[in-house]
Amino acid sequence: MILRVCILAFAVLTVAADGPEQVHLSLGSTEGSMVVSWVTLKPPTSNGLPQVTYGRTAAALIQVAYGKMDDFNYNGVIRYMYQAEMVNLLPNETYYYSVGVMGQMSKTYQFKSFPKGNDFLLRVCVFGDLGYINGTSLPYLIDAAEKGQFDMVLHIGDIAYDLHTDNGQRGDLYMNQIESLISKVPYMVIAGNHEDDGRNFSHYNYRFNMPGDTNHFYSFDLASVHFVGVSTEFYGYFYEYGQDSVFTQYNWLHDDLAKANANRKERPWIVGFQHRPFYCSNDNSEECAVFENRLVRTGYEEMPGLEGIYIEYGLDLGFWGHEHSYERFWPVSNRTVFKDGANPYANAHAPAYVISGSAGCHTPKASFGPPNPASAVRSDDFGYSILTVHNTTHLQMQQISVEQGKAIDEIWLVKDHGHKQKPKEQSNGIALPEVPAYTAKCSRWDKRCRYEASKRRMARSIVRFA
Numbered sequence: 135m136i137l138r139v140c141i142l143a144f145a146v147l148t149v150a151a152d153g154p155e156q157v158h159l160s161l162g163s164t165e166g167s168m169v170v171s172w173v174t175l176k177p178p179t180s181n182g183l184p185q186v187t188y189g190r191t192a193a194a195l196i197q198v199a200y201g202k203m204d205d206f207n208y209n210g211v212i213r214y215m216y217q218a219e220m221v222n223l224l225p226n227e228t229y230y231y232s233v234g235v236m237g238q239m240s241k242t243y244q245f246k247s248f249p250k251g252n253d254f255l256l257r258v259c260v261f262g263d264l265g266y267i268n269g270t271s272l273p274y275l276i277d278a279a280e281k282g283q284f285d286m287v288l289h290i291g292d293i294a295y296d297l298h299t300d301n302g303q304r305g306d307l308y309m310n311q312i313e314s315l316i317s318k319v320p321y322m323v324i325a326g327n328h329e330d331d332g333r334n335f336s337h338y339n340y341r342f343n344m345p346g347d348t349n350h351f352y353s354f355d356l357a358s359v360h361f362v363g364v365s366t367e368f369y370g371y372f373y374e375y376g377q378d379s380v381f382t383q384y385n386w387l388h389d390d391l392a393k394a395n396a397n398r399k400e401r402p403w404i405v406g407f408q409h410r411p412f413y414c415s416n417d418n419s420e421e422c423a424v425f426e427n428r429l430v431r432t433g434y435e436e437m438p439g440l441e442g443i444y445i446e447y448g449l450d451l452g453f454w455g456h457e458h459s460y461e462r463f464w465p466v467s468n469r470t471v472f473k474d475g476a477n478p479y480a481n482a483h484a485p486a487y488v489i490s491g492s493a494g495c496h497t498p499k500a501s502f503g504p505p506n507p508a509s510a511v512r513s514d515d516f517g518y519s520i521l522t523v524h525n526t527t528h529l530q531m532q533q534i535s536v537e538q539g540k541a542i543d544e545i546w547l548v549k550d551h552g553h554k555q556k557p558k559e560q561s562n563g564i565a566l567p568e569v570p571a572y573t574a575k576c577s578r579w580d581k582r583c584r585y586e587a588s589k590r591r592m593a594r595s596i597v598r599f600a
């Protein structure tokens with residue numbers, strides 16, 4: 135008798151462990167749609183299509199959307215990756231949902247759909263560099279989401295440290311740990327250097343479903359903002375994976391920002407996000423100046439850098455991670471800083487940038503080098519940023535320290551309708567000191583050195599055969 139009870143309990147647990155896990159949301163491809171993604175570690179028990187059932191009360195999940203499943207094999211460990219898209223959601227309503235296959239559905243989750251149009255208050259939580267181990271901000275983030283303090287999360291690279299560690303178990307643990315947050319508000323991500331898993335970012339590609347054709351660069355409109363995320367890792371890993379992606383992304387970005395610029399009347403703000411920064415003043419080795427970071431800003435060989443295009447189209451605000459600290463910059467354009475006036479972020483002359491990489495991970499607090507004239511505020515407190523989109527003329531950006539339990543920095547970006555950045559016409563900019571030429575000694579582990587050496591070998595062999 136006792137034995138039978140034990141077997142029964144065990145059976146129930148096993149089923150639960152094999153069912154849907156790591157449930158999370160991301161914005162769909164059209165207004166009023168939401169994608170839900172999940173994972174199972176065993177193949178589905180029925181032949182039914184993956185599905186999300188949903189509705190406006192928990193008791194009546196009367197709508198259904200069918201999705202798809204991919205097998206993902208990483209070092210012989212197979213994961214089953216699912217996605218389904220809920221479309222035509224009523225605006226500004228609470229929805230309940232459950233995912234799985236017929237006969238093996240998850241528990242019920244809930245989220246709130248976004249209001250329609252461009253005129254509503256939107257609060258976006260932004261951070262980078264959050265680990266499963268020592269993810270200091272995580273309990274605070276979960277608590278803040280529970281209290282409804284933000285509507286969306288932007289995770290700007292370096293996720294879980296790493297998604298692929300222990301053949302992906304680290305990624306599974308992280309995604310389950312953070313599930314209560316990211317099953318409630320869309321979790322929009324961009325790849326950082328830690329997402330390279332030796333297989334061209336395969337964990338990142340399979341685990342997430344960003345709008346558009348790729349997880350690596352995409353954009354979406356929400357409230358009065360055009361959000362645009364790009365990969366700095368196409369630059370950082372061009373040695374391994376080639377330069378093509380840099381060009382594909384660059385051409386796409388040109389098109390995307392041209393369209394966004396033509397639509398400024400409707401959505402006057404353009405907010406970017408990417409992993410590696412253009413500027414920083416940390417003193418961790420040469421991190422701010424290492425070759426693979428520099429070329430993101432300026433380009434290299436035929437590859438165009440990213441700063442020029444942001445200047446050309448007047449990006450209003452850009453978020454960066456990579457450095458494990460918080461640093462806010464004055465409006466800055468090609469190493470010229472504009473900090474004149476009572477609020478340099480009002481009708482600004484150049485893009486403003488924020489490093490928000492202090493969510494917490496395996497490293498201790500990041501330290502800073504000598505202050506940089508472009509740098510307005512620095513903090514190594516653990517925490518995250520909140521971007522509040524008030525309306526077509528006002529954005530508010532706050533840095534929350536989870537150690538102090540309060541905002542430790544705040545700015546208002548203010549813009550009159552029709553204002554355009556004109557950095558070149560401004561005479562009151564301050565030039566940053568020249569970046570010293572890249573002089574780091576070559577070691578045979580240095581990717582740049584190996585690349586340069588292989589180019590020289592190639593050139594020699596061309597000469598030889600000519």
Ligand SMILES: *[C@@H]1O[C@H](CO)[C@@H](O)[C@H](O)[C@H]1NC(C)=O
Pocket residue numbers: 226249253254
């Ligand atoms: C959305 O719904 C809430 C109530 O849940 C209401 O207070 C708010 O005004 C609504 N927002 C819009 C833009 O309709």
Ligand SMILES: *[C@@H]1O[C@H](CO)[C@@H](O)[C@H](O)[C@H]1NC(C)=O
Pocket residue numbers: 334348350374375376378379
């Ligand atoms: C890596 O993936 C990108 C797409 O994200 C693709 O364009 C590129 O060709 C791939 N490189 C290799 C070497 O597989």
Ligand SMILES: *[C@@H]1O[C@H](CO)[C@@H](O)[C@H](O)[C@H]1NC(C)=O
Pocket residue numbers: 441442443445468
């Ligand atoms: C930045 O300034 C340098 C000269 O200091 C110039 O060569 C380069 O073209 C400029 N880049 C952009 C994007 O304006």
Ligand SMILES: *[C@@H]1O[C@H](CO)[C@@H](O)[C@H](O)[C@H]1NC(C)=O
Pocket residue numbers: 267268495496497
């Ligand atoms: C996590 O943080 C604690 C407290 O700062 C520290 O003692 C510990 O070494 C850290 N663990 C790891 C794995 O970094």
Ligand SMILES: *[C@@H]1O[C@H](CO)[C@@H](O)[C@H](O)[C@H]1NC(C)=O
Pocket residue numbers: 524525526527528
């Ligand atoms: C936009 O939001 C700001 C901050 O809440 C407010 O001061 C301003 O009056 C708003 N503008 C409009 C047109 O509602």
